[in-house]
Amino acid sequence: MPAAQRIGVVVGSLRRDSFNRRLAQALASMAPDGWALEIVEIRELPLYDQDDDGSPAEPVRRFKERIAGCRGVIFVTPEYNRSIPGVLKNALDHGSRPYGRGVWSGKPAGVLGISPGALGTALAQQHLRSVLASLAMPTLAQPEVYLQARDGFFAADGGIADDATRRLVQGWLDAFVAWVQQQADA
Ligand SMILES: Cc1cc2nc3c(=O)[nH]c(=O)nc-3n(C[C@H](O)[C@H](O)[C@H](O)COP(=O)(O)O)c2cc1C
Numbered sequence: 001m002p003a004a005q006r007i008g009v010v011v012g013s014l015r016r017d018s019f020n021r022r023l024a025q026a027l028a029s030m031a032p033d034g035w036a037l038e039i040v041e042i043r044e045l046p047l048y049d050q051d052d053d054g055s056p057a058e059p060v061r062r063f064k065e066r067i068a069g070c071r072g073v074i075f076v077t078p079e080y081n082r083s084i085p086g087v088l089k090n091a092l093d094h095g096s097r098p099y100g101r102g103v104w105s106g107k108p109a110g111v112l113g114i115s116p117g118a119l120g121t122a123l124a125q126q127h128l129r130s131v132l133a134s135l136a137m138p139t140l141a142q143p144e145v146y147l148q149a150r151d152g153f154f155a156a157d158g159g160i161a162d163d164a165t166r167r168l169v170q171g172w173l174d175a176f177v178a179w180v181q182q183q184a185d186a
Contacts, residue, residue, distance in 0.1 A: 005035050012075065035177050070107070074109070075088070105136040111140070114149050143172055
């Protein structure tokens with residue numbers, strides 16, 4: 001059997017009980033046959049400093065290698081102050097440098113997020129899309145999914161409890177994977 005094709009998942013929250021990490025984990029358990037979703041951690045990345053471009057720290061090298069080995073990347077992020085968290089922007093900046101040797105360009109991207117607020121990360125997703133455009137990452141335009149974290153959103157087994165919401169997210173993931181495959185075939 002051929003090895004599963006890897007999709008990297010970058011979570012924009014470092015919080016222990018992060019809803020977005022739980023969503024990323026639920027998503028990983030929903031991967032279609034032949035595909036594996038792997039969380040690529042950003043916690044160990046130092047603050048980006050252009051002076052270090054010539055001698056990147058080990059966590060930066062590891063992060064870039066992991067991303068480079070993925071067929072696509074899904075960003076699962078909270079909204080912080082109507083934008084993306086600084087830790088996610090830091091990871092995006094690391095992956096974009098040194099100039100001409102970034103790992104993002106041309107890699108298909110997907111954007112998801114969950115928030116206790118009713119807007120469900122809509123503004124963070126829009127800001128993220130504009131950053132991804134500047135990184136030359138083609139980004140799945142539709143469907144868009146905005147999720148509100150309510151009590152009982154996640155089932156005891158870590159999956160998404162509500163049937164309709166689970167189908168919505170599964171539909172998004174299936175569309176994303178089919179689109180990544182199309183990009184590769186084009
Ligand atoms: C610094 C900060 C700013 C926040 N700003 C927003 C916001 O603009 N919109 C929103 O819906 N929630 C906002 N929140 C609440 C987050 O959605 C909430 O903390 C959420 O649980 C974070 O995602 P996580 O559970 O994956 O860590 C903010 C939280 C923090 C800590």
